[in-house]
Amino acid sequence: xxxxxxxxxxxxxxxxxxxxxxxxxxxxxxxxxxxxxxxxxxxxxxxxxxxxxxxxxxxxxxxxxxxxxxxxxxxxxxxxxxxxxxxxxxxxxxxxxxxxxxxxxxxxxxxxxxxxxxxxxxxxxxxxxxxxxxxxxxxxxxxxxxxxxxxxxxxxxxxxxxxxxxxxxxxxxxxxxxxxxxxxxxxxxxxxxxxxxxxxxxxxxxxxxxxxxxxxxxxxxxxxxxxxxxxxxxxxxxxxxxxxxxxxxxxxxxxxxxxxxxxxxxxxxxxxxxxxx
Numbered sequence: 001x002x003x004x005x006x007x008x009x010x011x012x013x014x015x016x017x018x019x020x021x022x023x024x025x026x027x028x029x030x031x032x033x034x035x036x037x038x039x040x041x042x043x044x045x046x047x048x049x050x051x052x053x054x055x056x057x058x059x060x061x062x063x064x065x066x067x068x069x070x071x072x073x074x075x076x077x078x079x080x081x082x083x084x085x086x087x088x089x090x091x092x093x094x095x096x097x098x099x100x101x102x103x104x105x106x107x108x109x110x111x112x113x114x115x116x117x118x119x120x121x122x123x124x125x126x127x128x129x130x131x132x133x134x135x136x137x138x139x140x141x142x143x144x145x146x147x148x149x150x151x152x153x154x155x156x157x158x159x160x161x162x163x164x165x166x167x168x169x170x171x172x173x174x175x176x177x178x179x180x181x182x183x184x185x186x187x188x189x190x191x192x193x194x195x196x197x198x199x200x201x202x203x204x205x206x207x208x209x210x211x212x213x214x215x216x217x218x219x220x221x222x223x224x225x226x227x228x229x230x231x232x233x234x235x236x237x238x239x240x241x242x243x244x245x246x247x248x249x250x251x252x253x254x255x256x257x258x259x260x261x262x263x264x265x266x267x268x269x270x271x272x273x274x275x276x277x
Contacts, residue, residue, distance in 0.1 A: 003213055005118075005147040007223040009231060042068040090177045095243075097173065098236060103251055105166035109159045111259050113229045116152035117145060122230075124256040128249075132241050139234045145226060153209040156226070157196050164193045185228070192225055
């Protein structure tokens with residue numbers, strides 16, 4: 001029986017998730033427009049009460065007119081400034097944390113995934129010399145991922161078990177810092193890891209990937225895991241190339257060396273490895 005090893009990177013968007021799937025720049029523009037409208041409305045409300053005070057001579061209205069301005073300067077401008085500064089700090093922490101886990105615990109996951117790809121062929125040698133426009137194009141052109149064999153897909157699935165601890169840590173960090181999107185992703189990954197672990201405990205000699213792809217739900221979980229690994233790695237590569245190009249070069253250099261080592265070990269017979277050990 002031939003198994004289809006192609007997976008679509010583009011997930012269908014439901015009406016419920018329409019707002020979440022908007023491009024970040026569009027969502028940011030919408031929030032900024034609402035903020036500007038509020039800043040314009042509050043002074044106008046103050047002017048309205050001052051006008052009432054002028055025509056009615058009710059002194060109390062002067063105090064009422066001051067309330068919108070107090071809200072604008074105290075509860076909106078200052079609070080927004082503090083929230084923005086706190087968010088920047090959390091985003092810096094997130095970048096440092098991703099730098100650590102991408103370069104250590106999750107490295108085997110990404111290397112196994114990229115090396116198992118039949119198409120598109122994205123190599124770490126290619127990423128090492130790629131400029132920012134090339135990275136954007138690679139990310140934009142991602143459509144269908146096709147893998148070479150179920151055995152290599154099984155290697156990817158098993159690599160998640162070995163890295164399960166980092167996903168727990170990342171989930172706890174996301175809960176503490178209110179990153180809902182990351183929290184949802186980590187919960188999904190941990191559920192997937194549990195599926196793999198339980199299946200291999202019951203059927204150690206069978207391939208989990210073959211079982212997963214025998215049902216629509218299992219295939220969809222596998223599709224999401226594989227496509228998320230590729231897209232999130234390229235997203236992070238673009239982020240590093242833009243903001244920290246030196247770290248990008250170090251990261252890809254480490255991946256390139258580790259990838260070549262894995263290929264070399266795979267090509268050397270087991271007998272030779274045991275002799276050199």
